[in-house]
Amino acid sequence: MTSHLRPILCLALFSAAGGMLLATSARATAGDTETARLAKELTDLVEARRESISTLEIVADLVSSPRQLLPNTPLQIHAILDRYVSSARSDSDRQLMYGEFFRPDPQRQKPLAKQVRIVQDGPRSSTLQGGVRSVTDDRASILVSPREPGVLQVQLWKPGKATSRLTSRSDFSWELDCPWLIPTRPYDIVSDDGGQLVLSWKDGRATHRMDVSVADGILNHRMFADDDKRSLILQVGRISAPEGIPFPAVVCHCFYQHGSLRMVDLYVPTSIRVNQPVDPEEFRIAVPAKTVIIDDGAEATRIELPGDIDDLVDFALMNGIHQD
DSSP states (O other), rough: OTHHHHHHHHHHHHHHHSSSSOOSOOOOTTHHHHHHHHHHHHHHHHHHHTOOSSSEEEEEEEESSSSSSOOOOOHHHHHHHHHHTTSSHHHHHHHHHHHBBOOHHHHHHHSOOEEEEEETTTEEEEEEEEEEEEEESSSSSEEEEEEEETEEEEEEOTSSSSOOOOOOOGTGGGGOOOOOOOHHHHHHHHOOOTEEEEEEEEEEEEEEEEEEEEETTOEEEEEEEETTTEEEEEEEEEEEEETTTTTEEEEEEEEEEETTEEEEEEEEEEEEEEOOOOOOGOOOBBTTOOOOEEESSSTEEEEESSOOOOOHHHHHHTTTBBBB
């Protein structure tokens, strides 16, 4: 079976049976020598990919529900993604793909896609998404959202704490920030004839499956099913940064409930730069004088900045803005 058809078969089985099925090639069980070898191969593949990326800048489109969705089955979704990957991937091709996912709303004047820009340099990261800005460094994580002209809502977290959900690099290549690869529970792993390592396991009633490309260590598919809820990550096609490091050409996160597609997030990179010097100013948020800051941890707290602020994180820490 070709590498192109193997994912399609897996999606058909996922769609029809509501679960995962291991590839039909030689099967190993946890504890076997072959299992250990394949598990190490998978870990080494992904670790090598992570280590190949020290800095990263991605500009992309993000298109998300809630909107009225047109496709439903994983096969239909994969067909749309394949058509885009096979196209010239121009702006008009992206708009065509979005139109195949989301029913037009004549009352909605805003474009379907938001532009997202993320920059990462080691532990430091910056995200700009639809006017909302977040920055993380070794001091804190900060999220800044415009409330009205001249008014910013600020949320602050201690380093390492979870922040409000904005786009991160793992949305463009899930395996880059996966906290684990090999589950602690019993699992099955095979090397299939489509050039993938396929990992599958159960966690109570939940079933999991990951397909990772042997060629580049990129996740192709990630599936989860638990009773009437299912989720699916598809990372389809490849786009190479000028430095030669590949990324998925399009990533689709799908969420099903009671057999119907409820939510879709599409991540479509338009520009990727890897391992290039990053200006430290990328991780600094400057705010002009007279801006009003609302401390999200205490809604009654409003601070009007007396002068220009060069670094909002420093200001927030010095002025006791609430930290979660």
